[in-house]
Amino acid sequence: QVQLVESGGGLVQAGDSLRPSCAASGRIFSNYFMGWFRQAPGKEREFVAAISWNGARTHYADSVKGRFTISRVISRDGAKSTVYLQMNSLKPEDTAVYYCAADPIGGTAVDKYSYWGQGTQVTVSS
DSSP: OOEEEEEOOEEEETTOOBOOEEEEESGGGGGSEEEEEEEOTTSOOEEEEEEOTTSSOEEEOTTTTTTEEEEEEEOTTSSEEEEEEEEOSOOGGGOEEEEEEEESSOOSOGGGOOEEOOOEEEEEEO
């Protein structure tokens, strides 16, 4: 069974840090692009960051460059892949539900991703 499970969201103050993670079970994810997206109330889901299967390529939305860092760890047997999103200097406008996604090709577009997690809430108070 393949699935993506996010955790590590929470309520923090502006300027604080959080590091949500996404556990991807299923060997196919070991060579997939992994991405983080977010959706604030009343807004469309938007790209945040993405990383290639080997970590060689990363992409960031302009709004998070220099503050967020995406990384991934793949188990030795390739059965599990964990993706992290280190979020520093958080701002109230970062408040959203953060979703993990996976796809063989991936990229920065929401509609390019085949698998999605259920999301984790991140709330930043001013």
